[in-house]
Amino acid sequence: MSFQDQYQIWSENSYFDEETRQELRQLTDQHEIEDRFYKDLEFGTGGLRGIMAAGTNRMNKYVIRKVTQGLAEYICDHGSEGMNRGVAIAYDSRRFSAEFALEAALILAKNGIKVYLFDALRPTPELSFAVRELHTLAGIVVTASHNPKAYNGYKVYWEDGGQVPPAKADEILARIEARESWLGIEPMPAAEAIGKGLLLMIGEELDNVYLSRVKELALHTQLDARYGKDLSIVYTPFHGAGNKLVRGALAEMGFSSVTVVKEQELPDPDFTTIPYPNPEIPSTFDLAREYGQKVNAELLIATDPDSDRLGVVLKDKSGEYIQLTGNQIGVLLTYYVLSQKKDLGILPENAAIIKTIASTDLADDVARYFQVKVENVLTGFKFIAEKEKEMEDGGWGKFQFGFEESYGYLAGDFVRDKDGVIASVLMAEAALYYKNVEHRSLFEVLESIYQELGYYLDSQESLTLEGHQGHDEILRIMDSLRKVELRELCGIQIVKIDDYEQRIGKNLITGESYPLLLPRSNVLRFSFVGGGFVMVRPSGTEPKIKFYFSIKADSKPVAEEVLGRVKEEVMNRISLIRAQ
Incomplete structure (x- = not known):
């Protein structure tokens, strides 16, 4: 379905509330409309994170409903035991966090899944603790962590208290994507969920157990x-x-x-x-x-x-x-x-x-x-x-x-x-x-x-490249860096290049290649002789490409001087790639 078709459904169908339809009808910038609807907000091991607004590529209650419905179907596949163990839900102080958390809880309840909802905002780590302590099958936390105020997010945890692993995230995503329509996903009324024992509130008692640990x-x-x-x-x-x-x-x-x-x-x-x-x-x-x-x-x-x-x-x-x-x-x-x-x-x-x-x-x-x-x-x-x-x-x-x-x-x-x-x-x-x-x-x-083990100085740079075009440019930068075998930066010898996308590393001194056993990820890491590195990767939560710098030297002044030169050379290389 084209982004124009999605836009028309969202702006006209009565399933979407009047506030949402009015927001969309006021849009006149076709690039903005395309960016809101050219894809669904991506769900992965980090859950969802995006700007709060109407659209399939934004954070809103309809996205929460669809994703939670996919999670609910996955939990239901685990049978009555999984449904009874249920899901713990927490949220932070951001706009609509409490509303999104309740929306998720009531979608789960509509599917017959028990929910433990915190009675007020709580730290994300306490949600992880709650999953383990209450022995729930899963957990949800509504937060965009340290992102700007325009953002919110939704993270899913599994029974061990960790964020949902890649294999399970893929299975949840498959159920989300299997449902093409955004229509007809309705939450259970809160009073009904409470009356049926499907919505339970948690709070101070769990706080006390957590603090004791x-x-x-x-x-x-x-x-x-x-x-x-x-x-x-x-x-x-x-x-x-x-x-x-x-x-x-x-x-x-x-x-x-x-x-x-x-x-x-x-x-x-x-x-x-x-x-x-x-x-x-x-x-x-x-x-x-x-x-x-x-x-x-x-x-x-x-x-x-x-x-x-x-x-x-x-x-x-x-x-x-x-x-x-x-x-x-x-x-x-x-x-x-x-x-x-x-x-x-x-x-x-x-x-x-x-x-x-x-x-x-x-x-x-x-x-x-x-x-x-x-x-x-x-x-x-x-x-x-x-x-x-x-x-x-x-x-x-x-x-x-x-x-x-x-x-x-x-x-x-x-x-x-x-x-x-x-x-x-x-x-x-x-x-x-x-x-x-x-x-x-x-x-x-x-x-x-530092005196005992060596002076390490670390720094980061990032480029924000938003929208569809920005996403493509980030991938082009990574591909260009991958094609060039860097052997030195500012005269500092590079001893290893680890390409986690290809899952292959290479020792530039011996010429030998070796397998990388970590999961596939679009990351390049260039290690210097004697310690330190430069690493490049796209952000998993923001429209950015990130550059990590770590320099080892005998003193802080030397480390600062070398770090400055290395950063300048790397960012100049990136500018040349972008200009091509």
């Missing part, structure tokens, strides 16, 4: 209880779902000197105090820095709107607040967890950490320092969770910590996704331990790691 991850409980009050922390939830649970977890452990950024404390779908609710962006910490200066805080932390990511700002030796990268946070937490467990005699012989191929090689060096196994997986925390499950099922490794460079971290075995609540607790405890026991700051600990 978070507290179990503490490595120095007596230190936390006695001296936690002496660590001054500023916290901001970025108008999102982390406020109550992050503060609750810190308070229960003994960290009572936590100042919340009042302007960002309450839910706000417009994120009016920040341009973009992403803790990677320095300006999002502006208010937290002001608060930090007022209370002389030693640690500034922020969680994104669904509280699965953590941003951190520390004081350097001069007292200036410095924002850490996702890699630096990951390295600090990896070092803290492994070093403390080793000192306490509780680091297992088959201990392992898991990180993504986009994350710093310094974490590999830290793990080797403690004789701990490292597993590298594709970008996306679902792959970390899958590898953790593989370890657990196979009994060949004991998961200690996992992270990705985009500010996602996890410890423990009761959540299978990145967890900003857990990361907040571990970061606070690490700051307290080094302050009170070793008499040094987290910033000084990071510097000592």
Whole structure:
């Protein structure tokens, strides 16, 4: 069916409410109409994510209905047991998140599937926990994480608490695509769903169980209880779902000197105090820095709107607040967890950490320092969770910590996704331990790691290329890079090229090729002799192509100089490709 035909159905058929039809009838730009209807919003292992508006390629209640109907049919294929185990649903503070969550719940109920719906916004990691704790067959969280306010999303989880794996996502997608018509998918009335016992509300009781498990991850409980009050922390939830649970977890452990950024404390779908609710962006910490200066805080932390990511700002030796990268946070937490467990005699012989191929090689060096196994997986925390499950099922490794460079971290075995609540607790405890026991700051600990293992400097660039044409241009850039065998950048020798689309790597020194065992993905990774890399991939959630840079050197000035040159050369190459 053409995009014009879809547009006509959506703008005229009475199945769609008057607000939707009116929105579409007011469109005059044919490019806008085409972009809204030339395809369905893509469903995959990351679920859905898109701009909220009317259309098949947008986030709206009709897209929620169709996708949830496909999920419901897949669950029904598992029989009455799967339907009775049901689905847990959570949502964040974005526009229409609560409405989309209820819409999904009532579509599932219409299919006879039991639903556990949170009574208010909750962090994404608590949804993962709920799936495991309640033994549901699946879970849904309505969130666009750290995307701009115009976006919303829908992620599906499976019974282990991890995001739905590729094979199951394909089966769900097959059921979604098998239904060509958008018409006739109606939710069960809420009162009827409640009356039939198909819609159950969950909340504080589950919060308490979750927080008790978070507290179990503490490595120095007596230190936390006695001296936690002496660590001054500023916290901001970025108008999102982390406020109550992050503060609750810190308070229960003994960290009572936590100042919340009042302007960002309450839910706000417009994120009016920040341009973009992403803790990677320095300006999002502006208010937290002001608060930090007022209370002389030693640690500034922020969680994104669904509280699965953590941003951190520390004081350097001069007292200036410095924002850490996702890699630096990951390295600090990896070092803290492994070093403390080793000192306490509780680091297992088959201990392992898991990180993504986009994350710093310094974490590999830290793990080797403690004789701990490292597993590298594709970008996306679902792959970390899958590898953790593989370890657990196979009994060949004991998961200690996992992270990705985009500010996602996890410890423990009761959540299978990145967890900003857990990361907040571990970061606070690490700051307290080094302050009170070793008499040094987290910033000084990071510097000592660099001195021991080498100075790594990491950075990212991205190009936003929207719409149908942008999608095609991203693929053309990847194809062009794939055809040219880069052997050096700025005079730095490249030792390996890993092509995860072809699932083949090549050692440029020996000329030997080798298989890549990770799932197929459109990613190219160029590894430098001695450490560091450049990696390129299309974003899985935004209309972007991303460039990852990691440089290893003997000092920060040298690393900064080399990083600047490498970035310039790579981006100049991309400009030439785009100009062709």
